[in-house]
Amino acid sequence: MRSAPTILHLDMDAFYASAEQAAKPSLRGKAVVVGGLGPRGVVATASYEARRFGVHSAMPTAQARRLAPHAAYLTPRFALYRDVSNQVMGLLRELSPLVEPLSLDEAFVDLEAGGAAFDSGSAREVGERLREEIRRVTGLSGSVGLAVSKMLAKIGSERAKPDGLVLIEPGTERELLAPLPVRVLPGVGPATGDHLRRAGITTVDEIAEAGQDELVRLLGRAHGTGLYAMALALDERPVVSEREGKSVSVEDTYDLDIHDRVRVRGEVARLAERCTRRLREAGRSGRTVVLKVRRYDFSTLTRSETLRGPTDDPAVVREAAARLLEGVDTTGGVRLLGVGVSGLADYTQEDLFAQAAGERAAAETEAAAGAGADEQAPEGPVAEAVDSVAPAAPEERRWPAGHDVVHAVHGPGWVQGSGVGRVTVRFETPTSAPGRVRTFRTDDPELSLSAPLPLVEGDGGPGEG
Helix, strand or coil: CCCCCCEEEEEECCHHHHHHHHHCHHHCCCCEEEECCCCCCEEEEECHHHHCCCCCCCCEHHHHHHHCCCCEEECCCHHHHHHHHHHHHHHHHCCCCCEEEEECCEEEEECCCCCCCCCHHHHHHHHHHHHHHHHHHHCCCEEEEEECCHHHHHHHHHHHCCCCEEECCCCCHHHHHCCCEHHHCCCCCHHHHHHHHHCCCCEHHHHHHHCHHHHHHHHCHHHHHHHHHHHCCCCCCCCCCCCCCCEEEEEEEEEEEECCHHHHHHHHHHHHHHHHHHHHHCCCEEEEEEEEEEECCCCEEEEEEEEEEEECCHHHHHHHHHHHHHCCCCCCCEEEEEEEEEEEECCCCHHHHHHHHHHHHHHHHHHHCCCCHHHCCCCCCHHHHHHHHCCCCCHHHHCCCCCEEEECCCEEEEEEEEECCEEEEEECCCCCCCCEEEEEECCCCCEEECCCCCCCCCCCCCCCC
16 A cells, blocks of 8 residues: 555546536536436436436436426437547546546546655645646546545545545545445445345444454455455555457447347448447457347347457448347347447458458349348448338437537537427537527438537547547
């Protein structure tokens, strides 16, 4: 254990919702809920204004609507969130080479490794300066915890929310932890928490009083020993700069079960394209293609195929996913589909490109010989292929609530809602005053989806994808 609070934990405040409020002047200071908006949707993030009504992440959106009927309900814009996250992570890497991202909005930083801090005073100064820089560059707020260990730094950031900084002074850790619930410790989830509660252990202090032998008896040697050490504020876990992803995957949950086999094929092809696009953006390739299918009865099937070598070719992944789908019965309907690539590498194997070309040529030959078009994987733009063989996509998917649009006459804005052949747009930008609302036909040729605008002018904010 180190002697100075030089491990920093940053957690952006209500990240998705705060980003949407920063992008939409009319929503600032109002309840905003980001997540899936369909009957099976789940809340991803709620603004602090929405949390006052009891809305929280992982709550069904239908329940959130009952609690906060007047909130703004928006679908996520991950392109914006990734861009803002990259800006924040860039600021963290200026402080230290040891940055451990946990998600788009959360990371540990070893300030000592970068020479940025060596005692409580310098650590606090760095933390406050970081918060100011994040606000200047992104327009958003983040909460910071500083301590001698990762566990305590994360507890500090939780206590700092929203928009604050908490430094846990060395020597005060046991006193701080004692009254806290056991769930505050890493590795204590609902099941372990219930197990401890049945044994009469509900606080961290009671874990310490129970002793290591009792914890081992209750939870097993590895878990019990580790948990007892955490209760004594002993956490030796280092900040790890590289958290190597083992796979890249995408999935969609559908508001209504898909029964049309042709549409299922089209959706799998579209997901394969998205998956390989992410793969290429990460500069990676993979050799195992994975298909995930959740059926109408909630049963989930996973199928995989290992290729001869790693690839990032959309055609190879699409064709492998299509082959895997052939072995899955979707007769009763499908509620979720996913395509992933695992076995990641930093290179591709050239013969796989030849393999893709050969398989495409074979498919074209089969089609020319009279094979049914509905047996082919879509060629060309996936969206066009799906639209040509499947029912029209739901309007909300074509005009997702909260997403950016641009009108040839009125300029940039965002989708406030859509339905019954109409789409309502509020015309405003992150740097404008609250804008006016106008309604258009969903097929208006002058209206189109667009990339996110920068949240802050002059700092190279998001807008490139």
